[in-house]
Amino acid sequence: MNQIMATVLSNGPVMEGANMMWLRSPELAREAKPGQFLLVRCDDGVDPLLRRALSIHRVGRPFPGQNIAGCALLYNYRGSGTERLRRLREGDTVDVIGPLGKGFTMKRTSKNLLLIGVSWGISPLIALAEQQVALGRSVTLVMGAATGAQLYPSELFPPEVELVVATEDASAGQKGSVTDLAAEYWFWADEVYASGPISMYAGLSSATARLWPRKAVQVLAEMPMACGVGACYACTIITRRGPKLSCRDGPRFYLSDLLL
Numbered sequence: 001m002n003q004i005m006a007t008v009l010s011n012g013p014v015m016e017g018a019n020m021m022w023l024r025s026p027e028l029a030r031e032a033k034p035g036q037f038l039l040v041r042c043d044d045g046v047d048p049l050l051r052r053a054l055s056i057h058r059v060g061r062p063f064p065g066q067n068i069a070g071c072a073l074l075y076n077y078r079g080s081g082t083e084r085l086r087r088l089r090e091g092d093t094v095d096v097i098g099p100l101g102k103g104f105t106m107k108r109t110s111k112n113l114l115l116i117g118v119s120w121g122i123s124p125l126i127a128l129a130e131q132q133v134a135l136g137r138s139v140t141l142v143m144g145a146a147t148g149a150q151l152y153p154s155e156l157f158p159p160e161v162e163l164v165v166a167t168e169d170a171s172a173g174q175k176g177s178v179t180d181l182a183a184e185y186w187f188w189a190d191e192v193y194a195s196g197p198i199s200m201y202a203g204l205s206s207a208t209a210r211l212w213p214r215k216a217v218q219v220l221a222e223m224p225m226a227c228g229v230g231a232c233y234a235c236t237i238i239t240r241r242g243p244k245l246s247c248r249d250g251p252r253f254y255l256s257d258l259l260l
Contacts, residue, residue: 035103114189148172
């Protein structure tokens with residue numbers, strides 16, 4: 001874990017209500033793993049007092065041909081903290097702590113990966129997809145949103161990723177939810193990963209309950225956080241193994257462990 005003053009390389013909109021911000025930091029690029037997060041200080045003052053926990057969205061070099069390494073954050077700006085992040089420009093610095101939390105794990109024998117995400121909740125799955133296609137694995141990503149404007153741009157995905165889209169209003173892809181599509185890829189997938197709201201996990205659990213063989217689905221349970229290091233217990237989540245802290249014990253959990 002590091003506390004770093006990272007330089008903003010770029011910060012702009014990529015979809016309705018969400019920005020992507022690239023931070024220059026070789027330390028983060030070296031250590032960050034898909035599924036982990038950063039604690040980001042939004043302002044130099046005391047308002048807002050608490051940092052924001054943001055998933056690591058991408059890791060590597062944002063500009064082809066340039067030897068600049070760092071990581072990207074995808075965030076929706078709906079509060080005072082993220083609204084301040086939205087105002088940052090190239091060359092500004094931002095105080096971040098991380099990487100924190102337990103990221104996704106992978107079996108060496110796995111070849112086919114199914115990723116499931118909704119709107120900006122898809123953020124950590126992009127880093128996972130980029131990492132795994134670079135290792136030669138096959139990745140199918142099922143992406144959903146209420147409307148097409150809330151979908152992550154398809155041109156920003158690695159070209160090797162098979163992309164399947166569902167929207168509630170049928171403005172893009174198939175009409176319906178991502179959980180409706182999970183069954184179509186269940187037997188193909190060696191491992192399954194999901195990122196989105198808790199309500200999505202309940203739907204995913206219900207949609208896959210009768211599918212066989214059983215699969216250990218990894219999900220990110222990103223509860224509201226205060227300290228981010230396990231001191232305040234604000235991000236407590238109740239699991240079948242008892243109370244757990246999203247920041248310290250997660251945010252990666254197994255779907256079967258969550259009490260939904």
